[in-house]
Amino acid sequence: MSSSQRKPARRSTGARRSAEAEEAILQAAGEILQEAGYAGFSIEAVARRAKAGKPTIYRWWRGKADLLLDAYHRQKPEIPVPDTGNLEEDLTVFVGTLLEHWRTTPSGNIFRSVLAEAQNDEAAAEAVRDYALDRRDHIAGIVKRARDRGEVASDTDPHAVAELVISFAWTQLITHRWPGEAELRAILRLIARGAKAERA
Amino acid sequence: MSSSQRKPARRSTGARRSAEAEEAILQAAGEILQEAGYAGFSIEAVARRAKAGKPTIYRWWRGKADLLLDAYHRQKPEIPVPDTGNLEEDLTVFVGTLLEHWRTTPSGNIFRSVLAEAQNDEAAAEAVRDYALDRRDHIAGIVKRARDRGEVASDTDPHAVAELVISFAWTQLITHRWPGEAELRAILRLIARGAKAERA
Numbered sequence: 100m101s102s103s104q105r106k107p108a109r110r111s112t113g114a115r116r117s118a119e120a121e122e123a124i125l126q127a128a129g130e131i132l133q134e135a136g137y138a139g140f141s142i143e144a145v146a147r148r149a150k151a152g153k154p155t156i157y158r159w160w161r162g163k164a165d166l167l168l169d170a171y172h173r174q175k176p177e178i179p180v181p182d183t184g185n186l187e188e189d190l191t192v193f194v195g196t197l198l199e200h201w202r203t204t205p206s207g208n209i210f211r212s213v214l215a216e217a218q219n220d221e222a223a224a225e226a227v228r229d230y231a232l233d234r235r236d237h238i239a240g241i242v243k244r245a246r247d248r249g250e251v252a253s254d255t256d257p258h259a260v261a262e263l264v265i266s267f268a269w270t271q272l273i274t275h276r277w278p279g280e281a282e283l284r285a286i287l288r289l290i291a292r293g294a295k296a297e298r299a
Numbered sequence: 300m301s302s303s304q305r306k307p308a309r310r311s312t313g314a315r316r317s318a319e320a321e322e323a324i325l326q327a328a329g330e331i332l333q334e335a336g337y338a339g340f341s342i343e344a345v346a347r348r349a350k351a352g353k354p355t356i357y358r359w360w361r362g363k364a365d366l367l368l369d370a371y372h373r374q375k376p377e378i379p380v381p382d383t384g385n386l387e388e389d390l391t392v393f394v395g396t397l398l399e400h401w402r403t404t405p406s407g408n409i410f411r412s413v414l415a416e417a418q419n420d421e422a423a424a425e426a427v428r429d430y431a432l433d434r435r436d437h438i439a440g441i442v443k444r445a446r447d448r449g450e451v452a453s454d455t456d457p458h459a460v461a462e463l464v465i466s467f468a469w470t471q472l473i474t475h476r477w478p479g480e481a482e483l484r485a486i487l488r489l490i491a492r493g494a495k496a497e498r499a
Contacts, residue, residue, distance in 0.1 A: 214473060215418035218411040224475045231474045259485045263463055266470035270462075273414060273473065274431045275424045285459045293493025 123149045124156060128170035136205060137212035140167055164213055164223035168230050171209055175200065186245040187291035191284050193241065194268050202277055214273060231269075235261045242294060251294045260294045323349045324356060328370035336405060337412035340367055364413055364423035368430050371409055375400065386445040387491035391484050393441065394468050402477050414473060431469075435461045442494060451494045460494045 127149035131140055142163055146153045160166040178200070181192045201207030217227040238261035245251045251260075267286055271278060278286070327349035331340055342363055346353045360366040378400070381392045401407030417427040435458055442457035451457070467486055471478060478486070 211418040215415040217475075218415035218473065228474045228476060231470075231476075255489070256485055259482070259489050262470075262486060263467060263489060266466040267463060269473070270431075270466035270469050273418065273469070274428045275417075276428060276431075282459070285456055286462060289455070289459050289463060289493040290489070291493075292496040293489040293491075296492040296496045 120149075120151055120155065121159065124151050124159075124166070125170055125173060127151075128166055129174055132167070132170050132174065132209060133205070137167070137209050142166065161226060162222040164216055164220070165226040167209075167213055168226055171206065171213070172230075175206060180241055182244060184248065184250075186242065186250050186294060187284075187288050189241055189245070190264060190287040190291060193238070194264060194287060195280070195283055197268055198271060198277060198283075201272055207272060211272060214269070231265060234265055237261075238264050245294070252296060255294045260290060263290050263293075320349075320351055320355065321359065324351050324359075324366070325370055325373060327351075328366055329374055332367070332370050332374065332409060333405070337367070337409050342366065361426060362422035364416055364420070365426040367409075367413055368426055371406065371413070372430075375406060380441055382444060384448065384450075386442065386450050386494060387484075387488050389441050389445070390464060390487040390491060393438070394464060394487060395480070395483055397468055398471060398477060398483075401472055407472060411472060414469070431465060434465055437461075438464050445494070452496060455494045460490060463490050463493075 124145060128140070128145045131144050131148060135144075140163070142153055142156050145151075145166065146156055156166060160169065178193060178196050181189050183189055183192075201210065213223065214227060217223040235258055239257040242251060242255075242257035242260045246253075246255070246257065251257070264287075267290075324345060328340070328345045331344050331348060335344075340363070342353055342356055345351075345366065346356055356366060360369070378393060378396050381389050383389055383392075401410065413423065414427060417423040438461035439457040442451060442455075442460045445451045446453075446455070446457065451460075464487075467490075
């Protein structure tokens with residue numbers, strides 16, 4: 100299991116999944132996203148292509164946004180989590196790669212559309228909130244490694260650091276801005292310095 | 300002019316505005332937002348109520364989102380910018396008040412809807428991007444005051460600090476999360492510490 104894989108815990112509980120059917124559904128969802136983008140994505144279309152029943156999908160995913168986020172995440176190339184021994188560097192590379200991925204592939208618009216839907220739809224909002232928490236845990240892992248090597252103050256909460264990193268990346272996406280290398284580094288340096296500083 | 304008022308510079312250039320007509324349009328836009336929310340807001344409805352021509356509105360605002368953001372901003376109570384002599388405290392109070400305002404008034408949903416529209420509409424995206432930059436300037440002012448009193452490292456860019464503050468607040472809104480007092484403070488402490496730390 101890759102380190103960037105999402106935790107199954109966030110998926111709906113209940114019925115034991117058939118691994119094969121799950122794979123077929125995610126495969127179909129990914130293909131539809133690639134071919135038709137967000138606008139062409141629906142539970143119905145996924146069910147048809149995966150030869151699965153809609154109820155099966157609804158038993159395992161909480162709705163369109165939930166399934167879409169799983170498919171979106173699977174398509175994302177593994178964003179490298181460098182382990183350079185320097186938190187500022189690790190975070191700068193991580194966020195830079197993520198923004199570049201959003202900017203140069205359909206992924207950016209797909210994720211934007213999910214975020215848009217989450218503003219007016221409760222199920223989508225819940226899916227996005229869970230996804231944010233999942234990504235926060237993932238980034239907190241980078242911070243914990245830095246803490247283990249003594250680069251982060253003992254009273255720094257890795258999740259708070261991760262929250263800032265995600266907030267910055269997502270806000271760049273939704274405001275359609277692509278920071279240059281210098282601006283990106285200045286921001287991540289600020290976060291890394293904050294993580295490092297002992298209480299005054 | 301209050302310190303939180305937006306710079307006229309972000310508005311469309313060209314025709315000299317009549318202050319009276321502008322006031323009537325903003326007044327009408329504000330009333331419609333209050334009465335009918337985002338869903339009932341349109342350039343047409345504002346023009347009708349303000350007894351203004353639609354071309355007049357389009358000459359001064361770049362579209363619905365642009366006018367809506369002006370009306371939204373006017374309705375926001377002045378968020379106090381405390382000057383406690385402590386950056387962490389100033390930022391915590393500022394962001395806490397903003398989130399509370401979003402959480403307890405229709406403002407939160409209105410702003411969410413504009414952000415949603417900006418994900419699929421170029422004119423709305425431009426209006427939101429300008430609004431973000433305007434708010435960043437405003438918050439950078441808080442940081443500059445802290446720098447003037449020697450509380451911020453000389454090589455810290457106040458705009459980078461402000462960017463993090465805005466990103467955090469906006470991301471809480473779009474992921475429908477309302478951090479508790481302790482979480483809020485931990486985040487703003489991290490930012491304030493980062494701003495304070497001299498280059499290692």
